[in-house]
Amino acid sequence: MIRLGISVEGKTERNFVSTVLKPHLEQFGVTVVASPMHGNISLDRVKHELKSFVHGFDHVSTFYDYYKFVRAKGRTVSELETAMLEGLEQSLKSKITPYIQMYEFEALLFAVPDKVTELLRGKEKQTNLMRDAVKECGSPEAVNKEFDTKPSARLGRIFPGYENQKDLYGAQILREAGLATVREGCPRFSVWITQLEQLGQQAA
Template identity: 30%
Template structure:
């Protein structure tokens, strides 16, 4: 605990059934995300509690604040900044720091796709092809967000059994925060802002 902080994470509440069972993940609308974020903030009113998000820009619901304005821009970094600023203003709590991942979580895996071999040992050739994609783009955060070319779609095209929920997290841990921060500038800006708290 280099920064002497405790971290707790959870997925956004997306629905409840009649028996009060909660379902999280699979973000469907900004309104649901906002309600869950505000509930989360109310649960921990302390001045030393801070809150953040990690929403993928790819397939982000179009009802997010300033979404239409952001999508008219060509610079993906500016798109995320506009949406993050709009979410911050809408939630309106100084302890809340929104973050939108360019273009999705799997961009972080492209910081070092070789580490996929920890989960997928017999996929040397597909992993080499994924490494070639990074060599072409240099910055993994800029791998585009088309329906067949988004980072997760590219991984799935090479490794169909790729599991976003479990393998993605394990591979990112193997890559390590230092490498991800070095290769992914927007992610690094977010982590740096959190460290300053």
């Protein structure tokens, strides 16, 4: 069994890794531990975290929101992921798979609007508002990053009170919707999951 450590942004991401991703990856021979950074994500903090974190596992990855990345300086997600590895020894780089979520964890929820509405006890109108946001932006992963239009802000307007319940409901919604359904709507996220699945296959 490959031991995988995932450095995550906060409680919502930790709950997702522990209750959704962990049982999924165990089917591929990968066991997972999530370690939260508790927000304030920056390249300096991430690099410091990875240098120590990587020594406790066979492989490590990350799961941070692009929207809350401090001092991104206009860099794209891919550029930030590459920058995470800059300055690290090659032997460490090969053990790290950087991943940043476009634009927030809540983007994944826009891939499963029916399940969101069901668990948050909403109505069809709210499901349609989520679908309209995806249609407007092009995909769940493109629901954009401005303060008023970021995924969590949109959900907060569609479902008042969501912000106070996201640690409870975020992972539960994705677990009940099924990872396969989420991956269909979020191809970039799906590529990351595939990379983690392959860790177990490489070790076999």
